[in-house]
Each structure stands twice: as structure tokens, then as C-alpha cells.
Amino acid sequence: MLITILKFLPFILFMLVFLFGGHYFLYRSFVGLFGINDNTIKNVIFIVLFALSVGIFLSMAIAHISQSWPARLFYIITASWLGIAMNLLLAALAIRLFIWLIKLTGANFNIPLFTVLIFLAALVFSAYGFWSAFHPQIKNINISIKNLPREWQGKTIVQLSDIHLGHIHGAGFMQDVVDKTNAQNPDLILITGDLFDGMDGDLNVFIKPLNELRAKQGVFYVTGNHETYLGTNEALRILNQTHIRILNNKMIILDGLQIIGLAYPEDNITGKIVNESALLDSLNFDRTKPSILMYHAPANMDQAGRSGISLQLSGHAHKGQIWPFEFFTWLVYGQYSYGLHVIGDFSIYTAGGVGTWGPPMRTTGQPEIPVLRLNGG
Template sequence: MDFSLIKFLPFVVFGLTFLFGGHYLIYRSLTGVFNISHPLFRSGLLAFLMIMPAGFFISSFIAHASQSQLAKITYIIVATWLGLAINLLLAAILIWLVSGLMNWAGLSFNKTFLGAGVFLLAAILAAYGFWNAGHPQIKNIELTIKNLPAAWQGKTLVQLSDIHLGYIYGADFLQAVVEQINAQDPDLILITGDLFDGTDGDLNVFVEPLNSLRAKEGIFFVTGNHEIYIGLPRALAVLKQTRIKVLSNEMVNLNGLQIIGLDYSLLNDEVGFTGQSSDEGKIITSLLGFDRNKPSILMYHAPINIEQAAAVGVSFQLAGHSHNGQIWPFNFFTWLIYGRYDYGLNSLGDFSIYTTNGIGTWGPPIRIGNTPEIPVFKLK
């Protein structure tokens, strides 16, 4: 038995409890609000609401190993349902809270009317979330890096992160993103992991769009946790067919600007669920040619080890991974894990970090409370 996998058990248990418990609460709310009493209807509804979360787990495993159209369609259906179900769950909680308060206050109200209205609003919000997830926006950011060489003054850096290419975000979506990026006329493109999702058996369909990316000083990539899920050899084999340079605990010097790329080693004995390693500082300082007195950009998938990066003299870090929660209110959980570094531009002394919420989604193709983004940095 691989004991390194035991660390994931609490998260698996929590996920299963949340999914099945949440669907059961939806069941109780729907049957209560709409007075569904017929045994056949109640049994059918309960069966449906238990099958769908189970279907998400099962289809995720099948999609990882299969290239069949049936696997693709099944995964898309259950992932889409999961996005709607999260909103229905929030609606159910709101209905229970409002009903409880009204009963406590001794106020009369029409439970069916209240429930129908709240569930309708949840469905409308979910529809917006589906649309929002498919329309990444350019986010322009001015970035000051200490001692930036004159050759880099005014240059444009684009970050590409967490696009999760697979069954939901396919080659056409990637091509549209590539066109958005190329329109910025970037000097440098840095890809900070989770380029692939792990749900598409044929990754070669992404080679042509990836080869359409253009950047004067190059395109660089580091792994994320989903490259590990899909299998690093498989993901890297696709990237070898492109112009993208993979940085695996490596550094390149581009006209006086040090670009550092560190692997996301999810199952390393010294790495926890968030990917945090106690050796990050040592790895950076051991890189051939690294000079703490010269400007540097660190590419690492997760917004962690901030103090280590700052201590060894890194100027700036690009990260992703958190999705900024992806769906409200899960952003509160990412804040609990990563603190103020879970999203946006933050600093610690001369060190700064930008954590993007990414372009794609994991699981439900939905974003509520944030907008998918392509960060475009103007260096100065």
C-alpha cells in the first residue's frame, strides 16, 4: 500500500460526505417545498440525486482511461449537473434558514412560493456561472520588479494557468484563448501548471493550438497537480511536440532576467496536500547560475513557500491552483489554506507574488464570484 496516499483520505471522506450529504439535503428540500408525497416520485428523485454524485466519481475515472464518446458525454453531463447542484444546495440551505426564522418569528408564509423563487434564482445564477466560465477576460497589471534590466522595461508578460484542457475545454476553446493571448503581442508567456485536466484520452489535439502561441522571448511551462494525475510522461510527450520549454527545477537567464521553474511534486514524502516542500529554498539556491542580487521570476503552481522564496532573493512568483474558490463560497476555503496569497497581487518585502484564478475549471464548468482571467503584465 502506498502510504503517501493516506494523506488524501480526509479530503476524500469530506468530498464524499459533502456530495452525498448535499444531494440528500436537496432531496429533502424539494420534497418538502413542493409537497412531493407519492412514494414512486420520492424514490425516483432520491435515486437520481444519489446516482449523479456517484456518476461524477465513476465517470472521472473512466474519462481518465477512455477515449470513447460515451465517456466524454457522461462526464460532461454529470460535471454540468454538479455545478447546478451546488447552487441548488445553497438554495436549499437558504430556504431552511428563512423558513426557520419565519417559524421562529411566528410569521406565516407560502413555503412553495418561497422555495420555487429561491430555486429559480439558483438556476439562473448557475446558468450565468456556466456562461461566465467559458469567457476568460484579459486582466492588465502593471508589475514593478526591482533592478529590472533596461531590456525588459515596458515588455509584456502573459501568464497562462489552470486551463484544464480535456473533455470540457477542448481544442476550439484553447484556440480562442491562444488568439486572445497573441493579440497582446507578448514578449514572454509563462504557463504555471494544470494545462491538462486528465479527462481526455487524446491530448494530441492540443498540439496545433499550442504551437500557435507566439512570444518573442519564449514560452515556458511548469507542472501542476493535474499533470501528475494524468501522468507526467503523457503530458510531457505532448509538450515535446510544441515550442514550449518545460522547466523542471531549472533556470534560464533571458537578457538579465532569471526565469525559474519548479516541479509540483504532489506525492513527494516531504510534500503535503497543497504541494508545499520544505526544500524549495534549497532547490532555488542550488540552481546553476542563480544570483539572488539579480531579478527573477519564479514559476510554481501553488501559492505556497512564500517566505522561502522571499528569503533566498526571488523577486516575483507566478502561481495559480486555487481558482479563487471557483464557486462562491469556496473562496473562503482557499483563503483558509493560502491566506492572503490565494488570489491577486501581494508582496512580502521586496518579493511579490501574483496568484491567478486561472482560465478553466475543475469538475463543474462553472464560475460564480470570480471571472476566468488571462493576466497580462507590463513590466517596469
């Protein structure tokens, strides 16, 4: 546990600075932009914002040790506020930049009205994000695979990634995902990690909906980074009570198509596998035959391509989830942070994900359930 904390210490320190610094900036912005001079009102705003910033960390700590509905509600409220606060922070920055430009040009403009409208727009944007987070859309994608067996021509695979089941995305949400998935009548369902959010809780409630996933060739799963936060054994304990097959560092051949699953490495922030080629060789992978690799992070593409993998299915980046974080995921994973990319005989599809991490908000586009239709290359 101590080693894990030390690994994430830079991230924790960054979050502390971001949360307390961001909330203080919001306080100064509210007081300055709205011309609040009354000390009582200023103190109330400061205390409320400080309490919310502390509450975000406190709720996460409580969520790890309590399964009660008050703990879950507390976490949902503070996680939701975090999303709203980020949008308000961006709005405050935009307003301050606009005011600076107005002063620079000497133009006459109704700044108070503009301030109110921008903050209202941030709230509306947040409301859209909350709605979007709970309405995953079906996304149809055509995939070409060289030497695809005749049995797989025109068949469909549903990829489920980053559902993040836990305090926010509960059994009802999972049931909705199951219903939408089964309605596609898929030949195969592949779950590419982060099925669980990483919070402790009564995960047994997910056994029933997970058991209702149906595909002609079966349902397969590999772990993501959030399963390592939860404890991989706990995630596998739940899945072992379902018909879902765990494919961590394993391979199965279905009608001539190799399906390979690689587990997300424990205590690994980047998601890089040091020697993926050797790991694939240990599974008796045949590079001359068509294959699909399930790996949570859009990483190791160079190794996968050189090893003869036909298609890699990943997730992890959430398409940024909340604007403007898609720019940060692009900095880490480049063009592979989202969507379909073809490099010779190798392809990778990085799904935007079904659920959310942290704020239950999606402002970079709706979450998705990809339906992949296979064709010969």
C-alpha cells in the same frame, strides 16, 4: 498507484459523504419544501438523485479509461450537474434558514413562492457560472521589479495558469485562449501549471493550438499538481512536440532577467517545497539580480522572499471557482490565494486561472488571462 490512493483517501471519503449526504439532503428538501406526499413521485426523485450521485463517481472512473465521445459526454453532464447540485444545496439551506426565521418571528409570508424563486435563482446563478467558465477575460496588471533591466521596461508577460485541458476544455477552448493571448502581442508567455486536467484521453489534439502560442522571448512551462495525476511524463511528452520550453527545476536568463521554474512535487497535496532555498541555489540563482519564479501553488513565499526572488507567479486556487469555496482557499493560502501582493522587494501574483476543475462553472468571477506589464521598482 496504491500509495497515491491512500494519500487521497480522506478526500475520497469526504467526497462520498458530501455527495451522497448532499443529494439525500436535496431529496428531503424537495419533498418537504414542495409538500410532495405521493410515494411514486418521491421514489422517482430519490432514484434520480441517487443515480446522479453515483454517476459523478462512475463518469470520473470511465473518463480515465475511455476516450470515446459517450464517455466525455457522460463526464460533462455529471460534472455540470455537480455544480448545479451545489447551488441547489445552498439554496435549500437558505430556504430552511429563512423558514426558521419566519416561524421564529411569526411573520406572514408566502413561503411556497419564496421557495420557487430561490431555487430558480440558484439555476440562473448556475447558468451564469457555465457561461463565465468559457469566457476568460484579459486582466492588465502593473508589476514593479527592483533593478529591472532596461530591456524589460514596459514589456509584457502573459501568465497562463490552470487551463485544465481535457474532457471539458478541449482543443477549441485552447484555440480561443491562444487567440486571445497572441492578440496581446506579449514579450513572454509563462504557463504556471495545470495545463492538463489529469484525465486520460487523446492529448495529441492540443499540440496544434499549443504550437500557435507566440511571444518574442518564448513560451515557458512548469508542471502543476494535475500533471502529477495525469502522469508528468505524459504531459511532458505532449509538450516536447511543441516549441514550449519546459522549465521544471531549471533557470534561464533573458536579457538580464532570471526566469526560474520549479516543478510541483510528486504526490504532494499541500504544494510545500521543504527547502526551496537550496533548490534555487542548485540552479546558480543570483539573488542580487531581478528574477521571476514560476511555481504552481501560492506557497513557499517566505523562502522565495528570503532567497531574493523578485516576483513569484502562481495559480492553483482558482479564486475559489465556485462560491463559497473562495473562503476555503483563503483558509489554506490566506491573502495569497488570489491577486497581487507586495512584501518589500518581493511580489507574488496568484492568477485566478483560465479553465475549471470538476464542474465547468465559475461563480466567483470570470476566469482570467493576466497581462503583466513590467516596470522598474
